[in-house]
Amino acid sequence: MFAMKIALIGADGQLGSDLLRTLRDERLTPLYYPDFDITRPAETRSVLSGLRPDVVINTAAFHRVDDCEDLVEEAFRVNAFAVRELARICRDLEATLVHFSTDYVFDGRSSRPYVEEDPPQPLSAYGASKLAGEYFVRAVCEKYFLVRTCGLFGLAGCLGKGRNFVETMLFYAEAGRPLRVVNDQWVTPTSCEELAARLAELIRTDRYGLYHMTNEGRCTWFEFASAIFELLGRPGKITAVDSASFGAKARRPAFSVLENKQAKALGLANFSEWREALRDYLRKRGLI
Numbered sequence: 001m002f003a004m005k006i007a008l009i010g011a012d013g014q015l016g017s018d019l020l021r022t023l024r025d026e027r028l029t030p031l032y033y034p035d036f037d038i039t040r041p042a043e044t045r046s047v048l049s050g051l052r053p054d055v056v057i058n059t060a061a062f063h064r065v066d067d068c069e070d071l072v073e074e075a076f077r078v079n080a081f082a083v084r085e086l087a088r089i090c091r092d093l094e095a096t097l098v099h100f101s102t103d104y105v106f107d108g109r110s111s112r113p114y115v116e117e118d119p120p121q122p123l124s125a126y127g128a129s130k131l132a133g134e135y136f137v138r139a140v141c142e143k144y145f146l147v148r149t150c151g152l153f154g155l156a157g158c159l160g161k162g163r164n165f166v167e168t169m170l171f172y173a174e175a176g177r178p179l180r181v182v183n184d185q186w187v188t189p190t191s192c193e194e195l196a197a198r199l200a201e202l203i204r205t206d207r208y209g210l211y212h213m214t215n216e217g218r219c220t221w222f223e224f225a226s227a228i229f230e231l232l233g234r235p236g237k238i239t240a241v242d243s244a245s246f247g248a249k250a251r252r253p254a255f256s257v258l259e260n261k262q263a264k265a266l267g268l269a270n271f272s273e274w275r276e277a278l279r280d281y282l283r284k285r286g287l288i
């Protein structure tokens with residue numbers, strides 16, 4: 001199989017690190033922030049024009065959900081306007097754009113997992129900025145893969161840059177700090193390693209469009225936290241709270257489980273159940 005020429009933006013992020021490993025046999029150029037910054041369009045165009053990639057993968061985002069409520073301009077700058085520029089560059093270079101979005105584009109009022117055709121209705125500035133990014137990609141590019149995912153955990157999230165949920169739970173438990181975790185928001189925790197593997201399959205096709213890609217099953221954040229300590233075989237002192245008493249700044253959907261309808265229709269390999277993926281993560285971390 002011929003090697004694809006890929007530019008990977010945010011190559012040392014959580015998902016970026018797993019993509020870098022998974023796509024190691026391709027002709028991949030990793031791009032790192034802040035040397036490469038998608039909010040600087042002239043430099044972004046110049047670097048990508050020099051590389052002439054077949055595929056540009058953008059994992060960059062401003063995704064501190066609560067901070068986005070106050071820093072709404074920054075959220076739109078990174079998650080929407082920079083993505084529009086990136087889409088234009090990809091169109092001009094005839095490159096395929098891979099861009100990631102989020103379950104937080106939905107309002108959580110559905111009684112079944114969301115499919116790609118369901119109308120989005122974000123509740124937060126983060127969700128709105130990511131949805132704007134989606135719209136720009138779809139408006140500008142013909143060759144794009146837009147992938148919505150949920151609750152990512154990847155090994156790079158344990159390296160101290162920014163902890164993922166699993167590492168946050170472990171850190172608080174280690175420090176003897178009380179854990180209060182919401183029990184009224186349903187999600188599907190998703191392994192970056194599995195997502196990277198499915199993406200490697202997807203970009204080998206020309207079935208452009210919008211895809212939901214998460215592990216299988218669903219849980220609340222409290223159930224996810226509980227599963228971590230169950231698998232580790234040690235009790236975690238976790239208190240289940242509701243979103244109102246947790247008091248986060250940004251509103252989050254009560255139910256943002258995604259159905260991988262299009263990925264399944266395309267015949268991509270199935271994702272494992274989230275608990276299996278978590279077990280695998282803890283094994284690779286050397287914790288079980």
Ligand SMILES: NC(=O)c1ccc[n+]([C@@H]2O[C@H](COP(=O)([O-])OP(=O)(O)OC[C@H]3O[C@@H](n4cnc5c(N)ncnc54)[C@H](OP(=O)(O)O)[C@@H]3O)[C@@H](O)[C@H]2O)c1
Binds near residue numbers: 009010103162
């Ligand atoms: N994390 C989740 O639970 C989750 C859930 C649903 C969807 N998503 C989406 O999935 C994607 C990947 O998330 P992730 O968890 O892998 O994020 P991440 O770990 O924060 O990785 C993002 C990478 O992009 C870099 N970056 C930040 N701003 C940039 C800029 N202006 N220009 C170029 N690079 C920049 C970051 O560098 P620094 O680390 O140095 O800032 C980091 O290397 C994002 O689109 C996110 O919205 C994530």
